[in-house]
Amino acid sequence: MKDYLAELNEPQYQAVTHENGPLMIIAGAGSGKTRVLTYRIAHLMGQGVDAFNILSLTFTNKAAGEMRHRIEKIIGSEARNLWMGTFHSVFAKILRIEGGRLGYTPNFTIYDSDDSKSLIRTIVKEMKLDDKTYKPNFILNRISGAKNNLISWQAYLENPIFGGEDAAAQMPEIGRIYRTYSMRCFSANAMDFDDLLFNTNILFRDHLDVLNKYQHKFKHVMVDEFQDTNISQYLITRKLSAVHQNICVVGDDAQSIYAFRGANIQNILNFKKDYPELKVVKLEQNYRSTKMIVDAANSLIKKNKNQFEKNTFSDNEEGDKIEVIKAHSDNEEGRIIANNIFETKLNQNLKNQDFAILYRTNAQSRAFEEALRKLNIKYRIIGGLSFYQRKEIKDLIAYLRFTVNQQDEEAFKRIINLPKRGIGDTTVAKIIVTANENNLSIWDVVGDIHKYMEGRATNAIDTFATLIKSYMILLEEDKDAHTMAMHIAKTSGLLHELYVDKTVEGMARHENVQELLNSVKQFVDNPENEDVSLGTFLQTVSLLTNADQDEDGDPDKVTMMTIHGAKGLEFNHVFVVGMEENLFPSQMMLKNRDDLEEERRLFYVAITRAEKKLTLSYAEQRYNWGKLTFCEKSRFIDEIDAKFLKSDERVGITTASTSYDLTSRNPPPQVKPAFKKPEIPVRPGNTRSQVISHLKPVNQAKPAPAHVATQDFKPSDTSNLKAGDKVEHPKFGFGDVKKVEAQGNTSKAIIHFKSEGEKTLLLSFAKLRIVE
């Protein structure tokens, strides 16, 4: 059993055999991190540590499952008792058990971001605020950021800094929205994603007996992808490991790509402070990629200032240079890449699964889908519009949610008139008002409607209530999730409504619901699941990650996904596409942030997914939100040392020796291609409006703005900005400062721009250059 240790190099061996005390593993890309984690757990178990005393937090549930299987191979079925999973799923499980201490029932609902946004929208409306100013996305981000830093709504309202920032952003009421939002979630017996971590912190802070129980239970705590944990997550692990001090974190600062959701590289620095006894192991040898790829990646990442000293290297073969491809349009980019895959497959005897196409945003997948389909190359898309976000799926899930938890306001709003029962918005509003006025829950009113309301809708409401009550009775009889879901799908009328609908969309939806029912069946039949109740199913489903998507069994497919989704994966040949300014690095980052370090790390992650071959591509023009835009090559390509790049940039597929060019029916134009809208692929889901918008004339490109900022636009120090100064802004052009006023710890300036008129800008954000 011990011979697995023989395969390890020195630092890997150190990491695996370190048993007690805090350990930090700085693991470069491709350095065998997963293997180390797996062996380390197996090794601990070999040393007599019980499986249920080990907690291992991974980035996806799938990663946890795979690791469990690998450990099982080494150590046996005992591995099933390991506590493994994502932060969210592990602590949702604990909150299910212990949440009673905080006033939640075990069947609490997990709100996804759509639910959260919908609730925020409702609250904004109720508070009679302007919904043009108060954007749900922004508010949710704000609340999420607060929760991830463990700032409760009380603390938020008390601290003038937050109020000041919100006032400066013209949204002084965010604090009160946060308060109402939290209270509404609580009374709905629901937690959003951030609450799962926030409430775990509260639980451990206020209920020391509970903390104690888990501190003693988890003798070893392991955290993978440590660079992507936020404060809230970090504090949970610190508390849990306070007794035994056996905490092992694995991460790579160069691959930190989740700062936007609160991840904090500082955690790695703080870690050294919190654990003076810390042992640090660095895994620097890359076993994954060729020398060329590792060196190119290093030449890029060294442009970042914030990073730890590390020397990643490869002893593998030299490898090919990185190829850069320039295409005319996004569609041509798709065709070139698809052709490239087609040819490479034949020439080098590779399979579909050896290729990955990585992009910055999900919306980019379309051109590649179409091109691959034309060449009959199988592909799969990870992420994007997920199965569980489709309307018909959310509808059935809402029924299931409401059966389990009648306080679930968002589920209620979805299903009360679905299928149509003649209960309109007016009636729903009336129910909510009645509930609020009498200090009752919505269900109290709905369940006994004749006591509170009169009118023609009451009978319909009564029918609905009776239906739900019948489901509740079944639930109490401990029926399993599949029995429940099947019964509800049939008797609610949802399935029937879709069955009757014989349009293409309707049939696709019906199929989707069947697929959902199948997955409930699988959940129930899986021997690894002890608890097959509906409540557990719902919580599991709401915490599925992108990578957890079900496969149809055929692994031989080209993989397409965002770079974020590619973390931890590797492919023989990787295409990083859409390498254009404003796309990658993204427009947002260029506008809002002074540095591009996180974007650069993202590119680093993309590059280091490749084992043998890396191809970068960009297009000169592309459709963005229905508008044609012109693009420039990404600065990131030029940041790679030129000696690693193949200098000849192929333009178009006209130069390629495409003897298998199946697209020859639409040969690429010789001169500048007239830009045509993509054909609408024939598939279910094309809505009427899509067809219509396809028929509309193609939008003409807007004339270039009067003022276009130079690429190296550097903002000046605006701390001394005063009225009368002349300034330049990358987007608005030249302007005169009318007024500067301080507001809390930020200040804003009112500037009159020649082209845009008067604008109010926050000086801490604005990219302004003072013109002499």
Add this chain to the structure above:
DNA sequence: GCTTTGTTCCTTTTT
């Protein structure tokens, strides 16, 4: 109350 049609706004990445 329901359905259709038109309009506007938003556009990063994810649990």
Add this chain to the structure above:
DNA sequence: GGAACAAAGC
């Protein structure tokens, strides 16, 4: 390209 909303007609 799409979600969410408003308006208008049934």
